[in-house]
Amino acid sequence: MNTNNKTTICSCFEKIRNHPQSNLIYTGLIVLLVVVIWGISSYFSSSTKLGMKMGMDMNMPMGMHMLSFGPGDGFHVHKKVDPNFFERVSDISKDPADIPGPLRRNQPKLVEIDLVAKEVVSNIAPVTPFHYWTFNGTVPGPFLRVRVGDTVKLSLKNDKTSSHDHSIDLHAVTGPGGGAALTEVKLGKTKTMQFKALKPGLFVYHCAAGNAPTHIALGMYGMILVEPEQGLPPVDKEFYLMQGEIYTKGMMGERKFQEFDGMKMIQERPEYIVFNGRTGALVDNGGIKAKVGDTVRLFVGNGGVSKISSFHVIGEIFDKVYPEAAFNRTLDDVQTTVIPNGGATMVELKMDYPGDYVLVDHALTRIDRGAWGLLSVSGEKDKTIYSAASK
Numbered sequence: 140m141n142t143n144n145k146t147t148i149c150s151c152f153e154k155i156r157n158h159p160q161s162n163l164i165y166t167g168l169i170v171l172l173v174v175v176i177w178g179i180s181s182y183f184s185s186s187t188k189l190g191m192k193m194g195m196d197m198n199m200p201m202g203m204h205m206l207s208f209g210p211g212d213g214f215h216v217h218k219k220v221d222p223n224f225f226e227r228v229s230d231i232s233k234d235p236a237d238i239p240g241p242l243r244r245n246q247p248k249l250v251e252i253d254l255v256a257k258e259v260v261s262n263i264a265p266v267t268p269f270h271y272w273t274f275n276g277t278v279p280g281p282f283l284r285v286r287v288g289d290t291v292k293l294s295l296k297n298d299k300t301s302s303h304d305h306s307i308d309l310h311a312v313t314g315p316g317g318g319a320a321l322t323e324v325k326l327g328k329t330k331t332m333q334f335k336a337l338k339p340g341l342f343v344y345h346c347a348a349g350n351a352p353t354h355i356a357l358g359m360y361g362m363i364l365v366e367p368e369q370g371l372p373p374v375d376k377e378f379y380l381m382q383g384e385i386y387t388k389g390m391m392g393e394r395k396f397q398e399f400d401g402m403k404m405i406q407e408r409p410e411y412i413v414f415n416g417r418t419g420a421l422v423d424n425g426g427i428k429a430k431v432g433d434t435v436r437l438f439v440g441n442g443g444v445s446k447i448s449s450f451h452v453i454g455e456i457f458d459k460v461y462p463e464a465a466f467n468r469t470l471d472d473v474q475t476t477v478i479p480n481g482g483a484t485m486v487e488l489k490m491d492y493p494g495d496y497v498l499v500d501h502a503l504t505r506i507d508r509g510a511w512g513l514l515s516v517s518g519e520k521d522k523t524i525y526s527a528a529s530k
């Protein structure tokens with residue numbers, strides 16, 4: 140630094156010192172310095188270019204930037220919003236029976252699907268509202284059903300009221316990002332992608348815009364079934380369930396609006412673990428219904444984002460499990476089956492005896508956080524199968 144420059148800087152500080160608002164100016168300079176250091180360190184703490192290539196410009200929850208070694212640029216923050224601005228939905232949960240029936244098609248075709256990324260306010264638990272991010276206004280989003288070999292043209296509209304950009308990554312897609320970069324869409328806009336369903340299976344889809352786990356933990360997940368050429372074996376009933384976690388600032392059960400807690404998410408400490416978006420979704424109205432003699436197929440997915448599910452039906456044995464929803468092998472007579480995060484399973488069980496069967500994640504303390512549902516079976520009791528007895 141030459142003498143002239145030193146003189147200029149010294150006279151500059153002299154002027155500030157003598158200024159009547161000098162304290163205010165010093166505070167402003169310190170704030171500016173902190174912001175610059177924060178920005179630079181965030182930038183270099185992540186591999187920006189890889190993240191952008193993958194369509195993941197991570198919307199990190201406020202304060203998490205310095206913790207991330209992920210593929211993001213560290214500048215996108217989960218914005219705090221006014222919940223009163225968003226549509227109030229009386230029930231966030233997807234009806235488990237609301238799924239399209241078997242396709243019964245011999246030929247592939249072009250299938251067009253329209254989805255809407257929509258942010259709404261609804262209850263996690265009675266009197267506990269939350270700002271959910273969804274596909275089509277429910278958690279999970281719609282159950283999509285195509286056939287292997289189909290070409291799928293999928294349009295994602297981001298509702299004009301959204302607070303963030305959104306996208307969709309379908310695990311059924313072959314191609315980098317699973318569709319995320321092709322569909323990342325700004326508020327009020329629509330993006331369309333096309334893919335060929337090369338492999339049969341039951342696949343999770345989720346939003347991958349911004350900080351993907353944040354978007355998933357707020358409710359942006361669902362499943363797409365790619366039927367094999369010959370279809371699935373016929374059954375009497377099919378249902379659609381997904382386990383997911385909710386991270387709130389307040390403790391489980393707090394009876395007021397809950398803000399999302401990004402720090403609990405990165406620490407993998409959900410307050411709620413639920414089936415179909417909220418506590419009681421598969422309990423209210425008696426749960427899912429079947430009759431003695433029915434063969435029931437459950438499409439069960441795990442949105443996560445951090446807890447592996449040990450799926451079990453209390454008082455029943457799965458006649459058939461398609462482990463990790465692979466259709467080329469099955470296991471018979473299984474008690475509990477594992478569902479990884481961002482994965483699925485398909486189970487079939489013939490109902491032999493009436494009553495209420497409890498669906499759980501057999502990490503059983505999660506029941507208290509909401510992870511349970513009912514399969515309610517009507518019909519005649521066969522006492523040779525199950526009854527009280529005298530000694």
Ligand SMILES: [Cu+2]
Pocket residue numbers: 256272304305306346347348354359
């Ligand atoms: Cu999203």
